[in-house]
Amino acid sequence: MDFKKDSRSHDSEQEKSQIEDTSILELKNLDNKKEIESQPLEVSSGNDNDSGFLDFGFNQSILNSLRNKGYKNPTPIQKAAIPELMIGRDLLGQAQTGTGKTAAFALPLIEKLADNKELNAKVLVMTPTRELATQVAESFKSYSSESSNFKTVAIYGGTDYRNQISALKRKVDVVVGTPGRIMDHIRQGTFKIKDINCLVLDEADEMLNMGFLEDIEWIIDQLPENKQMVLFSATMPSEIRNIAKKYLNDPAEILIKSVKKETQLISQKFIYVQRYHKLDALKRILELNNEGVIIFVRTKLLTTSIAEALENSGHTVAVLNGDIPQNQRENTVDRLKKGFINILVATDVAARGLDVERIKLVVNYDFPFDKETYTHRIGRTGRAGRSGEAILFVNQREKHFLRNLENSTRTKIEEINIPSNKIINEKRMEKLIENLNVSSLAKDENEEKKALIIDVLDNLKEKYSMDDSNIAMAAINLVIGNKSFFVNEDDSWIHKQNNTDRNRSNRNINNRMRNSNRRNNYQNDSFETYKFNFGKFDGVRVANIISSICNSTTINGRSIGKIQIFNDYSLVDLPRDLHRETKNKLKKIKVRN
Ligand code: AMP
Numbered sequence: 001m002d003f004k005k006d007s008r009s010h011d012s013e014q015e016k017s018q019i020e021d022t023s024i025l026e027l028k029n030l031d032n033k034k035e036i037e038s039q040p041l042e043v044s045s046g047n048d049n050d051s052g053f054l055d056f057g058f059n060q061s062i063l064n065s066l067r068n069k070g071y072k073n074p075t076p077i078q079k080a081a082i083p084e085l086m087i088g089r090d091l092l093g094q095a096q097t098g099t100g101k102t103a104a105f106a107l108p109l110i111e112k113l114a115d116n117k118e119l120n121a122k123v124l125v126m127t128p129t130r131e132l133a134t135q136v137a138e139s140f141k142s143y144s145s146e147s148s149n150f151k152t153v154a155i156y157g158g159t160d161y162r163n164q165i166s167a168l169k170r171k172v173d174v175v176v177g178t179p180g181r182i183m184d185h186i187r188q189g190t191f192k193i194k195d196i197n198c199l200v201l202d203e204a205d206e207m208l209n210m211g212f213l214e215d216i217e218w219i220i221d222q223l224p225e226n227k228q229m230v231l232f233s234a235t236m237p238s239e240i241r242n243i244a245k246k247y248l249n250d251p252a253e254i255l256i257k258s259v260k261k262e263t264q265l266i267s268q269k270f271i272y273v274q275r276y277h278k279l280d281a282l283k284r285i286l287e288l289n290n291e292g293v294i295i296f297v298r299t300k301l302l303t304t305s306i307a308e309a310l311e312n313s314g315h316t317v318a319v320l321n322g323d324i325p326q327n328q329r330e331n332t333v334d335r336l337k338k339g340f341i342n343i344l345v346a347t348d349v350a351a352r353g354l355d356v357e358r359i360k361l362v363v364n365y366d367f368p369f370d371k372e373t374y375t376h377r378i379g380r381t382g383r384a385g386r387s388g389e390a391i392l393f394v395n396q397r398e399k400h401f402l403r404n405l406e407n408s409t410r411t412k413i414e415e416i417n418i419p420s421n422k423i424i425n426e427k428r429m430e431k432l433i434e435n436l437n438v439s440s441l442a443k444d445e446n447e448e449k450k451a452l453i454i455d456v457l458d459n460l461k462e463k464y465s466m467d468d469s470n471i472a473m474a475a476i477n478l479v480i481g482n483k484s485f486f487v488n489e490d491d492s493w494i495h496k497q498n499n500t501d502r503n504r505s506n507r508n509i510n511n512r513m514r515n516s517n518r519r520n521n522y523q524n525d526s527f528e529t530y531k532f533n534f535g536k537f538d539g540v541r542v543a544n545i546i547s548s549i550c551n552s553t554t555i556n557g558r559s560i561g562k563i564q565i566f567n568d569y570s571l572v573d574l575p576r577d578l579h580r581e582t583k584n585k586l587k588k589i590k591v592r593n
Pocket residue numbers: 041042043070071072073074075078096097098099100101102103355383384
């Protein structure tokens with residue numbers, strides 16, 4: 001049960017032999033650092049054996065839960081990290097979400113806690129957001145679902161303390177939480193940390209972006225000194241390296257080379273569309289693909305108005321925004337996973353870390369604040385090795401942002417047109433024929449239904465003397481219903497828009513070339529300074545301000561600019577084009593109550 005390092009030495013010979021064992025990996029041993037190509041994830045239907053995971057020495061319960069999940073082989077990060085963590089070594093990993101990094105740390109930690117009978121938590125996982133905390137906790141729960149009496153508790157802000165406190169009073173193996181709430185529970189004595197012997201910092205760079213550095217350091221200082229430390233980060237800026245240097249002891253270093261998942265598996269497109277045509281354009285896009293879609297918008301207000309409009313057009317839709325209570329959000333994500341709803345309209349903060357495999361399309365209805373937000377949004381599709389599509393709406397004013405985005409993500413985003421009546425009608429026809437074909441196959445499956453259909457056919461023939469083709473026509477007519485089947489509203493605006501925009505875009509190319517010198521600076525140009533009347537005298541710190549703004553509005557931590565705290569007021573740079581509703585929320589935000 002003790003996570004302290006075992007006596008195995010980490011000489012290069014030993015590392016090399018491990019590397020050679022991993023047949024499908026191309027590992028380079030760079031002074032203790034392993035560089036690995038990311039690979040698509042494989043999921044089996046459940047019939048294969050779990051040989052890919054046998055070598056790690058996991059107990060049968062873990063192997064059973066992996067089989068239930070359909071995991072066939074460990075991902076590259078799992079191959080590299082699990083053996084290191086199993087021997088108790090510290091680990092510094094650079095990997096994005098989608099690489100299987102959660103299982104890379106969760107599985108060995110669950111294995112080590114297999115016989116844990118003690119009451120207090122042994123493992124603490126810190127995440128930047130409550131969404132990620134819930135997701136990581138869910139992963140621990142599912143990987144330990146076959147292990148007896150294994151308990152994972154998630155503690156994060158925005159929800160009632162009482163349930164968390166009573167969960168922490170019972171036997172706990174792993175606590176997953178966000179820094180602020182973890183601090184609160186430690187201070188109140190409701191989270192007993194004296195037995196913690198492993199700390200995982202997940203998405204450490206994101207925690208730093210959100211201003212949690214001081215909080216993280218405070219928490220680390222409270223924990224027992226002798227513990228295993230695991231740090232995962234998508235990027236490795238010097239601040240993260242410094243934390244690693246300060247707290248990690250001879251860590252194994254693993255870098256999942258950024259063969260970008262999104263460029264491999266997500267096809268990125270953009271559409272020129274003026275603001276007043278956006279909703280029409282969206283509806284037209286959903287005609288071609290409406291199963292497993294996330295639409296990203298900037299404001300909470302817009303999530304509801306768009307969802308309503310889509311619902312009126314016959315789609316199954318839900319919204320995900322910061323106003324929706326946590327338990328309802330979880331319920332929404334669950335319904336999306338199960339296919340009870342097909343479309344989610346979300347704000348950035350609410351959809352952080354969302355992991356739903358069936359998402360096929362991400363629509364950036366509003367232009368993202370920055371490159372990171374864009375990358376995060378489109379990463380909601382292409383999950384677990386599947387392919388996905390991302391469409392970005394771009395208006396006249398946002399064209400130079402598009403160019404900057406292409407430059408900073410080093411990706412060519414391909415232009416596509418808004419689907420015209422012709423394309424939509426072809427698609428509707430194709431769907432109708434496909435549905436009829438599928439229905440004809442389905443009737444073979446159920447004898448009772450088949451008998452019913454034959455009975456109806458006989459009746460129609462005898463009673464109304466209908467022949468086969470009459471009956472077929474009547475049935476198709478019934479399927480089509482009374483509404484007009486083809487779209488025939490005026491779509492000339494689409495053609496005009498595409499043409500004028502392309503002409504303008506050619507004219508603007510020179511301007512854009514000039515502008516490209518300012519590339520990546522667009523964010524700075526679009527800041528506005530807000531004054532808040534709390535400051536040092538109120539005990540306010542940068543992290544408090546960031547987390548209050550992020551939790552009470554749709555503003556993303558990364559899009560918050562400079563923060564200056566004076567004695568009795570603070571100045572915060574925020575994106576210039578905030579919605580009126582967001583501004584109203586800002587007026588009411590509370591920091592440290
Ligand atoms: P993560 O990078 O931890 O966010 O994981 C991304 C996705 O990959 C999640 O949906 C996991 O359930 C899935 N996953 C993790 N490990 C494997 C594996 N070995 N095989 C298949 N899918 C996996």
